[in-house]
Amino acid sequence: MRIGMIGFGLIGQYLYKRAEADNNIEVKIIIDPHTQKPPWLPQNLFCKNLSELSEYDLDLVVEAANASAAIDMLPHIPQKASLFIVSSSSLANHNFYDALRERGEVNNSPIYIPHGAILGTDGIVAGRSLIESICITTRKAPKNLNLSENEIKDAVVVFNGSTREACLKFPANVNSHATIALAGLGFDKTQSIIIADPSVTTMSHEIEISGRGIHWHFKVESKAKGLVTGAYTPESIYQSLKMISGVEKGLSIV
């Protein structure tokens, strides 16, 4: 699988290093206009100009930059390439969502959203017809929500509303909410709560789902690795990439 990458920060660099040792994945181009090429990366792989993407023959474009970069990349994606969008909060933008759907239908090409920081999205997709309500509560330190440590001394709810609104207000911090919304009831019917808590060093997401005959309640917690990314996410995203790069031989959990 020949891939192009947009964004070469914490997740992008992790994916590149894992892909280098993977016979099924070949990185052809990496685009990041705002970061220096690390010395260990071959010069011919790195580029700062998004418009060059369309010149490459790619099977998949992997976005791991931010929500606005995900939206901006769309006109430059090679026609035959599928998409893999890590900044899933970008899909809360109606125009982008519609444009993605149209692209998928016209080109008959998949759009992948990795489960990322969250677990259990396969179960949510499978139970979608039974689900009646979903609430996700995220607790992070203020700096991991881009809020001032000086102003927030005790845990405080900084957002309670629809996931669509949460994605528009905190696009870098609620990708897990967006992914749950896409798996289940959509951006408007999913409830998002965000708590800024100066006492935590982890990023946690508590998910409560109710429906006809079901009640699920689970929590995932990771140590913060970067400002917006927890310890589990980069490896989780690589495993999703690996899954779509080829069917594993032998036993699979599906």
Ligand SMILES: NC(=O)c1ccc[n+]([C@@H]2O[C@H](COP(=O)([O-])OP(=O)(O)OC[C@H]3O[C@@H](n4cnc5c(N)ncnc54)[C@H](O)[C@@H]3O)[C@@H](O)[C@H]2O)c1
């Ligand atoms: N789906 C999930 O569960 C999940 C979990 C954590 C993070 N994320 C999201 O993944 C994305 C990457 O996270 P990260 O920790 O690697 O962030 P990061 O800040 O370490 O890296 C982002 C990189 O994108 C680059 N960038 C910015 N604008 C760009 C553009 N227009 N084109 C190309 N590159 C651009 C930056 O220079 C930076 O190198 C963020 O949007 C983050 O919110 C998603």
